[in-house]
Amino acid sequence: MRLYDLAAADERIRFSPYCWRIKLALAHKGLPVESVPWRFTDKEAIAPTGQGRVPVLVDGDRWLHDSWDIALYLDRAHPDRPRLIAEGAAGGTWFMKHWTEASLHPVLLRLIVADIHGILAAQDQDYFRTTREKALGRRLEEASPDRAADCDLLHQALEPLRRTVAGQDFVAGSAPAFADYIPFGTLQWVRCVTSHDLLAPDDPVSHWFTRMLDLYDGLGRRAPRPSPQGAKA
């Protein structure tokens, strides 16, 4: 299998929250994958999917896209391997996807969108600035005019996840599953585009995130991130 994975100017930096869901999902299933660095403007490379975003997974002659559909496909194609979404867990995992995207992504995007622009390959920078400034309705550098207020909002938005993982090791229970990989991907997105931390070290969410970084021989922890000095790792 081949995974098209969003990359920065430094191609070792892979930061898409949606691609991280699938990288953890493939590790969960124990399936090897060849990772192909992809940039926002490489629309041609994934044209067989009929859309322009990653993750895109190629399995033989199948071209799959959309992280949710890819997770369902992996469970369907490999029912003998550990389930990503257990029987009965689809509804709750579907809710987790929407909670993550509706409650965390907007505030996090404001906080890191300028950092993302700073690490992008030259050919992606104009595309990214144009599309994101249109969506945000303001300049990337002014996306979060009150950073402290946005950090407070993030802290509040994380409360349901905080209470959940204060009471059990993983969202899915005693072992991680796709319901964990979804919010993990989002916090890993932040980790891979910034050199600073947005979570307090004593936050139960941080403890859970540490457990997530430890999974699969430190798959998440080994991911290069920008150095404090500049964009390149």
Place this chain on the structure above:
Amino acid sequence: MRLYDLAAADERIRFSPYCWRIKLALAHKGLPVESVPWRFTDKEAIAPTGQGRVPVLVDGDRWLHDSWDIALYLDRAHPDRPRLIAEGAAGGTWFMKHWTEASLHPVLLRLIVADIHGILAAQDQDYFRTTREKALGRRLEEASPDRAADCDLLHQALEPLRRTVAGQDFVAGSAPAFADYIPFGTLQWVRCVTSHDLLAPDDPVSHWFTRMLDLYDGLGRRAPRPSPQGAKA
């Protein structure tokens, strides 16, 4: 079985979000229950539980409290009847509980706390005012100084539920389960203490709530609510 169920001055009005979770749960399992109206200050009646809140379910000589623990008990005690929390769904349902309580309850409480006070039995009013004003840090009548802003916040807070039930009939999937009864209880709390609606009729959340009100021969829909003229239904 006997369920202690929070009641207003008019004892037909039963408004606790946590009790509604269990009334739907008992209907889901097809278990008959004798409902006992209970007021906030009736601490003696539920003293065997060692705490002062409802729902309290009495099954033979067992006294059970806490809606989450009661749901787990019902699945354990009646494994032959439809599961409230499917195998594999515990993590997602646990998250739904925390999302509902952390993201919906605070803003909804501000919007309806004065309405609740208005329908309470005389002996509950002082207790309710004292405890809630202490928690809110302000007078009940000033709990939501900017009502339009709180309504906007509620609309935003509901977005993960909105996206979830726009794509499938129930949170749990094609059939309802405890992951639905949790947010249902919360919106039913609002419905049972106010005569006005907080949701737009074309909101997908409203469509889901309508499906929920239809369940079990209209168990939720038949619940008396205050008349527009005053506290009594």
